[in-house]
Amino acid sequence: MKLEHMRNAIQRSSNLVCLMGRRVSLDTGCDFYGGDDFAYDVEMKYGYSPEEIFTSAFYNTRPEKFYEYYKSEILGKRGEPNECHKTLAKLEQAGKLKAVITRGIFNLASRGGCKNVICLHGNIYENQCPRCKTEYSVDYILNAKGVPICEKCGAIVRPQICLSGEMLDNMKLTQASRKIGEADTLLVLGVSLKSDLCDSTLKYFHGDTIILINDKPHFSDHNADYYINDQPKEVLPKLFP
Numbered sequence: 001m002k003l004e005h006m007r008n009a010i011q012r013s014s015n016l017v018c019l020m021g022r023r024v025s026l027d028t029g030c031d032f033y034g035g036d037d038f039a040y041d042v043e044m045k046y047g048y049s050p051e052e053i054f055t056s057a058f059y060n061t062r063p064e065k066f067y068e069y070y071k072s073e074i075l076g077k078r079g080e081p082n083e084c085h086k087t088l089a090k091l092e093q094a095g096k097l098k099a100v101i102t103r104g105i106f107n108l109a110s111r112g113g114c115k116n117v118i119c120l121h122g123n124i125y126e127n128q129c130p131r132c133k134t135e136y137s138v139d140y141i142l143n144a145k146g147v148p149i150c151e152k153c154g155a156i157v158r159p160q161i162c163l164s165g166e167m168l169d170n171m172k173l174t175q176a177s178r179k180i181g182e183a184d185t186l187l188v189l190g191v192s193l194k195s196d197l198c199d200s201t202l203k204y205f206h207g208d209t210i211i212l213i214n215d216k217p218h219f220s221d222h223n224a225d226y227y228i229n230d231q232p233k234e235v236l237p238k239l240f241p
């Protein structure tokens with residue numbers, strides 16, 4: 001019954017925007033900050049917790065250590081898009097989905113075929129020299145011995161991602177708020193309505209329907225018009241086969 005309502009809501013919508021959270025990607029292989037075991041393993045291996053390493057202060061003071069971690073734990077575990085990302089691409093091709101907005105840095109929606117993706121925290125595929133602005137590929141970072149150095153000017157090349165302690169890119173936030181403001185229906189996937197992602201974006205929504213699919217139940221779920229506590233990769237393909 002719920003599925004039926006959700007399916008109808010998607011059918012009715014002509015301007016759907018997706019807020020995509022971390023739990024969409026749980027099984028994709030990029031289990032970033034994933035669970036206590038992961039944090040423990042990282043601390044044993046690198047001497048710091050993942051949260052400590054992923055800060056601008058750490059990056060600026062210990063770039064060698066940062067890149068050791070980053071190359072192996074982030075770039076080495078990029079994962080693959082799943083059925084949820086692929087269904088979003090179909091919704092986009094059908095002209096319904098106008099944007100995917102995420103804090104994820106792995107570019108999974110784009111790699112799954114979506115074209116209009118706003119990565120609020122940037123993504124690992126964009127790397128730049130902070131001094132001369134030359135751009136570099138992920139492979140350049142991966143193949144560098146130790147810290148990746150700009151071929152032109154010798155500065156340390158940086159992934160264009162937002163580390164803890166850094167400001168979000170204002171332009172991306174403006175783009176996202178505009179897309180959400182135009183939407184008639186919001187599809188909230190793999191994240192609760194009380195998450196940072198929703199906190200910073202829901203206020204721009206003036207449409208009529210919020211659909212939530214998240215495997216982890218939260219007390220705020222009933223604030224959505226329709227919700228299902230299951231994995232988005234299981235549910236979304238049933239809504240738009």
Ligand SMILES: [Zn+2]
Nearest residue numbers: 129132150153
């Ligand atoms: Zn440079």
